[in-house]
Amino acid sequence: MRATLLFSLAGLTAALNPPSPQHIFSNPEYNARSTYKIPTVHESAVQARRILRLENIGTLSTVFPNTHSTENRPSEVSGAPIGLMDYYADCEAESGNPTILAITIATSFKNEAAGSNITLSLRWHPRDGRKFYSAAAFPRYSLLGYLEDISPKEALSQNVIGCFVKNHPDAAAWLPGNRIHESKWVRLVVQEIYWIGGFGDRAYIGWIPQEEWQNVTKEEIDSITLPGEKAQGWGSWKTWLGLGAEEQDDVPWEL
Template identity: 40%
Template structure:
């Protein structure tokens, strides 16, 4: 089964003093990205000392972040009508909810007839009882947010004039639709389970078909259609929509012909990483 999205919403910047959607002002993208050029900014950057990464390098960083991330926050919306028999309060009908879910970058281990070519479509272990997947089954669109904020202690201060700041670390949001994988068996199931359990050994208790599993589960993947990237502060990092062809063309070692400069996500490091990391 494939769940396709409705039109997705846009991010907005607002002050906590605003009390209604009508009070949110329109902010031009370029004004937001040029905030560091404002004369009152006490942490202005010397342009001769810092070079903003190219968009392709930023895409490599994003694909690396996906590969190293065991979870992400999936956002969905509740159905517009909540049945009276439901335990869900009627007042949340149509409202968004973000919940953290297990993910893994395991598409590359799937059989050739099922794989998307290791193109950055994350694998998800979905529980049928979970709110996220009940909402998707009811027609909700979805997005998946992944960040590097848990690595603040290793990254340290990455922006001149500021102490260590999560806001200076990379994060991105994937937009797309959920593609349910068919039931796997034999070597295909074993390969996917091995890949997924490397990040989530506890998940062996609720794998699809696991004996005495507390809940029914299934394998799925998020088929990526758009990627919104925030590399950090906009005067030293890229912020905006990524080239999806480049996202899908990056591999661990190198990239497909015609994409970028041939590098893969193993050729970059995220803030605080050593020059080499252990086997993934």
């Protein structure tokens, strides 16, 4: 009975004095439960640039304009944001500005032409083939900027077609000059980067300055391997969560 009473009092004390929540931008340098070191802003920028290289599909987010005189849209969507999947390719490795084949009839590009801001959101998809992983543990981020036309001469000199079609063979059907849809080459000029590297006790969460994004070198991008990039497995999921041997024994459930 006494043990039960003490346990109840301990629970009441914990409820009345809950631990202070970690601020999302606090980014602690050391986690007492593990040996993880929080990556620096520059290290996070390198990871983001590698993701830009290895992924090739993202979400373009724009906002509907206030007028819809030529569109059959509900009036209620004026000013509402919308995110839609689109292709991109990392064809300008020095700047880190993604290359996009803009189909001018598509909603994202019509909204942008009407004055909307635009962002490209990406997330890392592991390649190791495991059936279980926590998507929340992997990096994701958004690139904020504006679209800038790539001239035909520039596209030719930079082999934009070759780069883009290598990433998206099916896009060969709607290259500029095709008979299906009007299209053009544009780059997303990156101005701001918002990064979530994973769980906050072991990954950087916050803004990456434009200069950090642009100063990442090809050698740095080549030098790292993202989590789950190769078929090597995670080992025990409890170990992956940063639990020590004693803590693993205390966890009563398995997946």
